[in-house]
Amino acid sequence: MLTLANLMAILPLIIVAATAIVVMLGIAWQRYHAATAIVSAAGLVLALLSMPLASAAQSSPPLMIMDGLAIMGSVLVLLCALVTVALSHHYLAGYIGPREEFYLLLLCAVTGALGLVASNHLATLFISLELLSMPLYGMLAYSYRAERSLEAGIKYLILSAAATAFLLFGMALVYARTGSLDLVGLATELVTSPDVWSLAGAVLMLVGLGFKLSIVPFHLWTPDVYQGGPAPATIFLATVSKLAVFVVVVRLMMTAPVFDSDWLRVLITVLALLTMLGGNLLALFQQNLKRLLGYSSIAHFGYLLVAIVVGGTLAAETVGVYLVTYLIATLAAFGVVTQLSSPFGGEDAAGLHHYRGLFWRRPWLAAVMTVSFLSLAGIPLTAGFIGKFYVLVLGVSDGRWWLVGGIVAGSAIGLFYYLRVMVTLYLPEPGMRRMDAPNDWGNRIGGLTLLVVAVLVLMLGVYPTPMIDWVAELPMIGF
């Protein structure tokens, strides 16, 4: 039965959903861009403020759970969404056509993501995942007059639907074998050695979720969708969506013993190696920054899979730290793309040539970009290094030398394209410049957010203890 205490646990989710309704009614009454953005941001802030209440709640509603993993996931989802809203406002200012619905879609997707990280039952898992994905189709195809955006939306829709079919089939197989859909039930039913059917179910579910995380060989959609979608939608896809799905994968692996079999571990090891190397190799000669970041995110989730392979408390901590470092670096990198592309004027400024000599025009923007790329490359004194350090520690402490070798090789390859982008920022300016950020970008709310994120990348690189403490103190597995 639902009680008030139960509802407290999902208070953030309720607040975000309510904000979505308010925004919808507001749009129906009168269109006003700035107010919509402010209401959305206020709703997200309110949800963030209610997080302490939610984590203090004694019990969770049925089908859901508010353990450390869910709390960490929710906080990160809300923060990323907030940054996305801040960056979207200026970006959409120049869009011809309805602007306000973007926030509505975004809030719906955030609701889905919040449900996903807290789901404790295959039904909630599935519904939340769809609630996260459906608005994303709309967001990606939002500037539907641009051919690439439409292409991105439709491509994501079709491939995502196929992946969903895999996921459902896998769930059906597991259900047929065990007769229960909640994760705890699954865990107890599957204690005995897993048979072919439950393994097949697990693998199919992995395919479905691996698609959303763009694990090689399910990564083919990533570069096209990253390139085509409007920058804020891509940010959302690269951060919130991937983060929420990864949290669910972690939860599945840690709860259900079927995912614990050695055979599956070997499979995931191979996938992790393929993903790290594949993502980095494919990025090598990219000329389009958004595609490049897409491939880079593939590689980063390859590193993260190490945590799935190893498992245990340290792995949960690694997931938390690595996700934080990946998210802030990605937000900063895409944030610069958004700043340069806004206000919306057709295609985003994604070609590398747009960034040539940026440092001599917009030194601070180029500095933000440099910091974020250094962090993605895992260079010391940025947050990315702490993340990479954690993954290496995890691999070494468990003696997974293949994965450690993969990380080292992947990082070395990755440097090539990260450096290529960074040096482009500082090269002498060419005569032509088509895209530029407005002069007062730093005074706008989006620009300020971007600077804060960049400072965070540096601060967590120099003094990571607060982040580590925060992640380490969350009781990760509440089962």
Added chain:
Amino acid sequence: MILVWLILIPFIGGLLCWQAERWSHQAPRWIALGTMLFVLVISVVVWLTGDFAPASANSSQWLLQWRAPWIPRFGVEIHLAMDGLSLVLVALTGFLGLLAVLCSWQEISDRVGFFHLNLLFILGGVVGVFLALDLFLFFLFWEMMLVPMYFLIALWGHSGSAGQTRIRAATRFFIYTQASGLLMLVSIIALVFVHYSNTGELSFGYDTLRGTDVPEPLAFWLMLGFFIAFAVKLPVVPFHGWLPDAHAQAPTAGSVDLAGILLKTAAYGILRFALPLFPEQSAAFAPVAMFLGLVGIIYGAVLACGQQDIKRLIAYTSVSHMGFVLIALYSGSELAIQGAIVLMVAHAFSTAALFILSGQLYERIHSRDMRVMGGLWGRLPVLPGFTLCFVAASLGMPATANFVGEFMILFGTFPGAPMVVVVASIGLVLAAIYSLLLMQRVHFGSEYRSGLLAGPDRREYGIMLVLLVLTLAVGLYPQPLLDTTAAVAGPVAELFTGSAELAVRAGEVN
């Protein structure tokens, strides 16, 4: 606290330089000059006041220490410490930093502020490497100094004949060193976890990890991880691919820093970390390392003879000289290790001088190609004379510091490995050949063009004179330098003999 300031001052100075460009073009140069002078003065004061007697039972090994907790989750501390060796190298960094600022006074004319930011960040990182005693911190500085070096080469470097070669050279430098650095990080982490499973204490501290009992096949691999990271930077021959390009394309200040101090970080790393952490494995590995050193000496010298580009020639001579250092470090003889330290200092002076001279030549004739030089002795006042002096130093002429270093290395290594010394001596002959070749092709012979070139101004004259005086001073009276570092070389040499004795004793027991 002095140690913290030694690291922080260059970083703060760098940021100031960046912003100072708004005021005037010259401001960053003066700020950078002041910053490096500050570092140099601090280290000289510490030198004059310090006590470098070998550590006795009640006194610490370290002259100065500073520690503070940093990442308690992994037992990482900010632990800085200085002994004679670090002091010498920090002072060297300050001095060469000063030269690097001075020699780019005319050469760098655009983006002056950002240039000096990168230059000072490199120097700050190098000082950090020399002072860090926590392995995590050491690795951090080790990797951190690569980024500004990358920008220095990629943005202010000379383009070679074909388009984008300076960016390619910079990228290659970065990837070589970063990838090998990650191998070292893996080794560090593995060492920490072996120590953790032995004692239950998670720590990256140098003193804590020394003497960790690592099971055998693993220990060898970990030692190799450290060795490869340092071998790439030194460079040891199969890993030297980045060096000639990086040196040739870098601006003069970059070459001075690279040859003068960045290469020394590798020798320092071997001396401070690779040998003491894995004494037995290193002793077993010593023949291989010495062989690689020999290959480096001969290979570097032979290739130097065939270069057309003056900076590439000097770069290859570095490979050759570092081969001597590598042999000395693995010889297990106190005399040879002290010789290696002297040679490191001497090489920093002579190579920096040669790079600065070739930079000054470039400013006058706009080429580094020796085919378009020749007969400069008649056309250019003063500088050819200086070149002759430093070429003589580079080939190890008595009375120069290089002679002292090479002589001590060969003398110290001989009792343990006579064959190595015999082969290494061939390198000395080759050194004479490439040095004279350089002199002949640049300054003598028929004049390629006629017309008098501008002589050195007071700044250039001063740089050369100071370097010359230092080279001769160390060459004629090396005792102060030897006294400062004596306390370091002894224990490292004992590690080898100690582990050899242990092996003998183990054999007797069996």
